[in-house]
Every structure is written in C-alpha cells, then in structure tokens.
Amino acid sequence: NIEAIIFDLDGVIVDTAKYHFLAWQRLARELDIEFTIEDNERLKGVSRMRSLEIILEIGNKTLDEKEKEDLAFKKNEWYKEYIANMDESEILEGAKEFIELLRENNIKVVLGSASKNAKTILEKLNLIDCFHAIIDGTCVTKAKPDPQVFLQGAEAVGIDPINCIVFEDAEAGIEAAKRAGMVAIGVGEADTLKDAHIQIKGLYEMNMERLMSL
Ligand code: BG6
Numbered sequence: 001n002i003e004a005i006i007f008d009l010d011g012v013i014v015d016t017a018k019y020h021f022l023a024w025q026r027l028a029r030e031l032d033i034e035f036t037i038e039d040n041e042r043l044k045g046v047s048r049m050r051s052l053e054i055i056l057e058i059g060n061k062t063l064d065e066k067e068k069e070d071l072a073f074k075k076n077e078w079y080k081e082y083i084a085n086m087d088e089s090e091i092l093e094g095a096k097e098f099i100e101l102l103r104e105n106n107i108k109v110v111l112g113s114a115s116k117n118a119k120t121i122l123e124k125l126n127l128i129d130c131f132h133a134i135i136d137g138t139c140v141t142k143a144k145p146d147p148q149v150f151l152q153g154a155e156a157v158g159i160d161p162i163n164c165i166v167f168e169d170a171e172a173g174i175e176a177a178k179r180a181g182m183v184a185i186g187v188g189e190a191d192t193l194k195d196a197h198i199q200i201k202g203l204y205e206m207n208m209e210r211l212m213s214l
C-alpha cells in the first residue's frame with residue numbers, strides 16, 4: 001500500500017542548485033579556490049557544512065571550526081539573497097499537480113529535505129500548506145545518506161516506512177531512502193541515480209496509475 005510520499009525539495013520540487021552554486025562559487029573565489037559547475041554536482045543533497053568541507057578539500061585548505069562556521073554563515077546569507085525573489089513560477093513542472101493529486105487520493109504528503117531553508121522556500125513557492133509534515137535540516141542530527149530524515153517523516157504522519165515512497169534527485173538521498181526501507185524514485189537525468197528502484201525525468205511523468213504500479 002502506498003500511504004505516504006516523501007519529497008526531497010532541492011532538485012525535485014524546485015531547482016535551487018543554481019543559487020547554491022552562485023553562493024558557493026562566490027565563497028570559493030574569496031578563498032582562491034577554483035570551484036566549477038561540475039564540482040557543484042557533489043554538493044547535491046549534502047548538508048551545508050559538508051558542502052563547505054568538500055570545497056575546502058578541492059582547494060586543499062584546512063580551517064578550524066570557527067572559521068568554517070563563519071564561512072557557512074556567509075554563504076547562507078548570499079544564498080538567501082539569491083532566493084529572495086523566488087516565487088511559484090520556479091516550481092518544477094508537474095510538482096504542484098502531483099502533490100494535489102496525492103492529497104485528493106488521501107495519500108500523505110511529506111517533505112524530507114537536508115535544507116535549513118526548506119520552510120522559507122516552501123512559503124515562497126506557496127506550497128507550505130500542501131504538506132502533512134515537514135522534516136528539514138533543522139529537525140535532524142544525521143545527514144543523508146543516513147535514513148533519519150525519511151524515518152522521521154514517516155513517523156510524523158504515522159505511516160510504516162514500508163508504505164512510503166521517496167522522490168529524490170541526489171545519490172545520498174537515494175541511499176537514505178533505501179536504508180529507510182522505502183521505495184526510492186530517482187528524479188532527473190543524472191547517471192548517479194542508477195541505484196534508485198525507478199528513475200523518472202521529472203514529477204510531470206507521474207500520475208495515479210504509474211504510482212500504483214510501483
Ligand atoms: C540540500 C541541497 O537539499 O540542502 C544541498 O541539495 C544543500 O545542496 C543542503 O547544501 C543544505 O541546504 P541549506 O539550505 O541548509 O544550506
């Protein structure tokens with residue numbers, strides 16, 4: 001039985017990767033680190049601090065905790081500037097329609113995101129009221145690929161993990177979903193999604209028939 005659908009946010013409902021990239025690249029420039037759009041792929045689904053550590057690794061730099069905190073804070077201030085004017089037009093194709101369809105069919109709609117900005121973004125997209133539960137980066141202690149975020153999501157709506165399906169665009173998220181004992185659907189074109197149970201290009205491909213066939 002499919003009783004709950006858990007959505008990742010970034011890359012599944014909205015394409016924020018471009019804004020994350022702008023902010024990380026600005027920080028990397030300040031640190032004299034060359035950080036490319038290809039490198040940015042490695043940051044998808046990864047927590048803010050871990051993302052910074054990956055960039056520092058690329059640049060062969062080591063900093064202490066306080067310095068890292070300050071840099072992560074600065075990046076986030078820039079990121080918030082870049083997403084300040086975000087609105088419903090940035091919702092990825094089919095996402096809103098699919099969420100509405102799920103609600104009409106009495107399926108719980110849950111967010112499972114690593115981002116601490118998730119609620120702000122959902123508000124901007126006018127989607128916040130569509131979710132029965134929101135688990136984001138402020139709720140968890142262990143980042144994806146740990147299954148915590150998805151298990152908490154299932155628990156929040158009182159559904160057994162076995163009856164949950166996860167939509168994810170990142171490798172770490174696919175692993176997290178599988179470790180949670182859930183069906184993992186990879187969203188996007190990346191070949192890093194080959195570990196997903198099923199892969200789709202976008203939520204516009206989804207309908208009830210396809211969902212029930214999973
Ligand atoms: C994930 C993104 O959803 O959230 C990552 O894919 C991002 O790129 C992570 O680093 C944390 O986001 P935030 O908004 O808390 O910095």
Ligand code: MG
Nearest residue numbers: 008010011169
């Ligand atoms: Mg994502």
